[in-house]
Amino acid sequence: VAEDLVAAVGEPYVSRHESVLSAYARDAYPLALRAAGGHPGLEVRPDIVVRPATTAEVVKVVTTARRWRVPVVPYGGGSGICGGALATSGGVVLDLKRLDAVVEMDEESMVVTVGAGILGGELERRLGMHGLTCGHYPQSIYSSTVGGWISHRGVGTFSTRYGKMDDLLVSLEVVLPSGDVLRTRAVPTSAAGPDLNRLFLGAEGTLGVITEATIKMFVRPTYRRHATYRLDDMAAGLSSIRQVLQAGYRPAVVRLYDSVETETLFGQVPGAEGATTLLVLDEGPADLVDASLMAMNRAVTANGGKSLASDVGEHWLENRYSTVSLCETLAKAGGVADAIEVANNYRMLPRTYDAMKASMEAVSDRVKVYGHASHFYHSGGNLYMIFHAEVNDPADAPGLYHRVLDAALSACHAQQGTLTHHHGVGIAKARHMPTEWGQAGIRLWRSVKGAVDPSNTMNPGDKLLLADG
Amino acid sequence: MADLVGFENAVHPDLALSRCAFCHDQCMSASPEVVFSGNQRHVVSRVANRIRRLHAKQLAWSAEEASALYGGLTSGLQAQYCIYIDGSQRIEPYLYAARQEAVDHGVAPASVATYAENVASSGGELGANGPLVDSPALNAATGNGSSVRAGRSNPRLVGGQAARELDPDGWRAAWLLLGEGTAVVAVGSSGYLEYSLGLRELARRAARAAADAIEGAAGAGPLVTTDPALAFAARFFWPHLGVLAEYPVLTMVEYLDGRRSGTSAPAPVAPEGPGKAPKVVTYHDPGTLARGLGVTDAPRRLLVRAGATLVEPHTTGARAGDDGAYPGYPFPEIAARASAARAEELELTGAEVIVTASPWALANLRAATSLPVVDICTFVAGTGLAAEDGLAAEERPLGHG
Numbered sequence: 001v002a003e004d005l006v007a008a009v010g011e012p013y014v015s016r017h018e019s020v021l022s023a024y025a026r027d028a029y030p031l032a033l034r035a036a037g038g039h040p041g042l043e044v045r046p047d048i049v050v051r052p053a054t055t056a057e058v059v060k061v062v063t064t065a066r067r068w069r070v071p072v073v074p075y076g077g078g079s080g081i082c083g084g085a086l087a088t089s090g091g092v093v094l095d096l097k098r099l100d101a102v103v104e105m106d107e108e109s110m111v112v113t114v115g116a117g118i119l120g121g122e123l124e125r126r127l128g129m130h131g132l133t134c135g136h137y138p139q140s141i142y143s144s145t146v147g148g149w150i151s152h153r154g155v156g157t158f159s160t161r162y163g164k165m166d167d168l169l170v171s172l173e174v175v176l177p178s179g180d181v182l183r184t185r186a187v188p189t190s191a192a193g194p195d196l197n198r199l200f201l202g203a204e205g206t207l208g209v210i211t212e213a214t215i216k217m218f219v220r221p222t223y224r225r226h227a228t229y230r231l232d233d234m235a236a237g238l239s240s241i242r243q244v245l246q247a248g249y250r251p252a253v254v255r256l257y258d259s260v261e262t263e264t265l266f267g268q269v270p271g272a273e274g275a276t277t278l279l280v281l282d283e284g285p286a287d288l289v290d291a292s293l294m295a296m297n298r299a300v301t302a303n304g305g306k307s308l309a310s311d312v313g314e315h316w317l318e319n320r321y322s323t324v325s326l327c328e329t330l331a332k333a334g335g336v337a338d339a340i341e342v343a344n345n346y347r348m349l350p351r352t353y354d355a356m357k358a359s360m361e362a363v364s365d366r367v368k369v370y371g372h373a374s375h376f377y378h379s380g381g382n383l384y385m386i387f388h389a390e391v392n393d394p395a396d397a398p399g400l401y402h403r404v405l406d407a408a409l410s411a412c413h414a415q416q417g418t419l420t421h422h423h424g425v426g427i428a429k430a431r432h433m434p435t436e437w438g439q440a441g442i443r444l445w446r447s448v449k450g451a452v453d454p455s456n457t458m459n460p461g462d463k464l465l466l467a468d469g
Numbered sequence: 470m471a472d473l474v475g476f477e478n479a480v481h482p483d484l485a486l487s488r489c490a491f492c493h494d495q496c497m498s499a500s501p502e503v504v505f506s507g508n509q510r511h512v513v514s515r516v517a518n519r520i521r522r523l524h525a526k527q528l529a530w531s532a533e534e535a536s537a538l539y540g541g542l543t544s545g546l547q548a549q550y551c552i553y554i555d556g557s558q559r560i561e562p563y564l565y566a567a568r569q570e571a572v573d574h575g576v577a578p579a580s581v582a583t584y585a586e587n588v589a590s591s592g593g594e595l596g597a598n599g600p601l602v603d604s605p606a607l608n609a610a611t612g613n614g615s616s617v618r619a620g621r622s623n624p625r626l627v628g629g630q631a632a633r634e635l636d637p638d639g640w641r642a643a644w645l646l647l648g649e650g651t652a653v654v655a656v657g658s659s660g661y662l663e664y665s666l667g668l669r670e671l672a673r674r675a676a677r678a679a680a681d682a683i684e685g686a687a688g689a690g691p692l693v694t695t696d697p698a699l700a701f702a703a704r705f706f707w708p709h710l711g712v713l714a715e716y717p718v719l720t721m722v723e724y725l726d727g728r729r730s731g732t733s734a735p736a737p738v739a740p741e742g743p744g745k746a747p748k749v750v751t752y753h754d755p756g757t758l759a760r761g762l763g764v765t766d767a768p769r770r771l772l773v774r775a776g777a778t779l780v781e782p783h784t785t786g787a788r789a790g791d792d793g794a795y796p797g798y799p800f801p802e803i804a805a806r807a808s809a810a811r812a813e814e815l816e817l818t819g820a821e822v823i824v825t826a827s828p829w830a831l832a833n834l835r836a837a838t839s840l841p842v843v844d845i846c847t848f849v850a851g852t853g854l855a856a857e858d859g860l861a862a863e864e865r866p867l868g869h870g
Contacts, residue, residue, distance in 0.1 A: 023509040028494075095509060096507075119497060121499070129817045140495075321550075327491050327552065
């Protein structure tokens, strides 16, 4: 296999050396991150790392792997926290970061075509030079790629204005397991049968390798405002947000923190203690921004909220990409932490929050749970349920992690929610997929997977949809 | 690797290796080796993990392991994105210490070994393969060796091989700005590169030689340089090498701006007349000046005072993109891509001229763009600002820092 891969991409771009393999032994899945750092967790190891630079080279890698029936795991920045890029079955890790070209910027249609391996930070730098932005700012923007955003149906912190990757994606180039290259049309919409883009949104590399994508871009806004409020509880905040969104406003950032997270993040802000905090921020044309902030102010006031005179918005902007609290917990020998992001409709969101929090805390009195909601739509939004725990025996940490995760996802499903809003499934949530989709859904998916990838070489293992059965 | 631990404690107690290993890699887009080679092994957390495992003897030293320690262009850009530290701190100290281990194990990249040999034989920091030659023409132009003013307040211009040979124009302009007759102290190397490449003994020798040259030079005034790497080395590396400078070494930008901050007079009107027309200028922040020394506003003030219309690139200040690499860096193709990317960013501002404040940055950018690239001293001297602003040597304060 190695010889064929060398022939495909060149010797410098095929490696079996420990210094390279170990770099791909983890993504940001908490248990893999712990193991890579020397704590008990999930240890995996690819057999070979390949770094192609063109779509043609990706075709050669994929067909080589199929011929030898070797697993192929597409890898971007390795920022996913569900383990979707882990080589749990060994095989070939296919790093796509050399596919990093900005192929075309169409400033008339406001779309940009890029190699799927371009890092988010680099994409923003390249667009920023022209006064443009991709509008997609996930917390992992500096360590994730466009291909990863699509494969996991990612979301950015300004999503209420710009949308999820589901909304930002225009077209794709995908290398299929057969070696065929699929290119969808870069048009705003189409009725030519089912949307093939959607087949690969969230497929997590199980159906092929995304090599190029056309996504929306935007003029970098120069006008931005923010406001912060205190509310009595999550329900009051969610009600305010629902009224604003359903009236047609789309403020870029809407973040509702529960009282525990408020205490952690904004405990020093006068008036915030013990409250639920709502941060709203908008950017773009001044009249739109002013209108959306006024609308939120009216809604919050009607729900008993009060304005907080503070620099919470500035503080959040400065620290929005930091995940330091999660990382510091994971760095402890007995520490586990994760941010579980689910979604539900407005009617069910308050009780979903209550149910998940109660279930997670019931696992152990060592588990601290807090949360926020930060992406909203016409009919509902997401919840981020964050937990930290520390056990005395580091060997017990993985078990505790699984118990908290299972409790959280089961509670979410019991409230008719979906188990992931934007992190994807990976290995972390795969065993809950039968509940998520039901048996009919699972059978349909396996039919699709079996037809597209009959040799089951594309990112196999206990991932996404239990593709191995 | 006891030295590594000592280094962390002395230089950077907040950034233990163990923390760096557990990270979501927010510095990845600031790592040129990752951006321009796509290789995950250059991600800082992966490097930190391998250092930890080398330290624990779970891994054996090898050339492959060692080469990964030479990422980051040693510029400090990654620290600007680190979730554990603030931007004024630096992420490199443990890399430097680990590189020293690689050198000691004889597995450092060939480029480092070659650089070490050339520095040892030439005494010059450029690592040129041959003896360091002081240009007679340049010496004459800067009055080196002729009679100089040696009062206590008169500044002295100090520079290594890079300052004098990579940008002779900037060097001469600095001398003119300081006033003809300013004492010149020529040293071979500041030790900056040697230190960052893990060549500690060479760095110690260079620092000692530079300090000796300074102590033996005429005058007792403040030391000023066009090379921020020299100023950085003197302030932060030399003490670790047991070499203490009698005076702080200021960059020209700090010195000129310090003089301005000492006056309450408003900034003068931009100079006018033939040869002094204001230009549309963009400024590139050199890593050692902006991130290392924290000097970002001063050069902009100087440029505006000099009549420039300043247009900013997309990334500026401490987060300005890297301009490329120094000698000894083992990945020249990555350095070339970094230079090209930064040049493109600067070109897209529409500026007529790129101004910077480091001979290293100047050389890197000149190799990557067709736009004129000049040192800030060259630009300021060309506008006549110094004369019109009355920058007479006797009026200058002792400086700061």
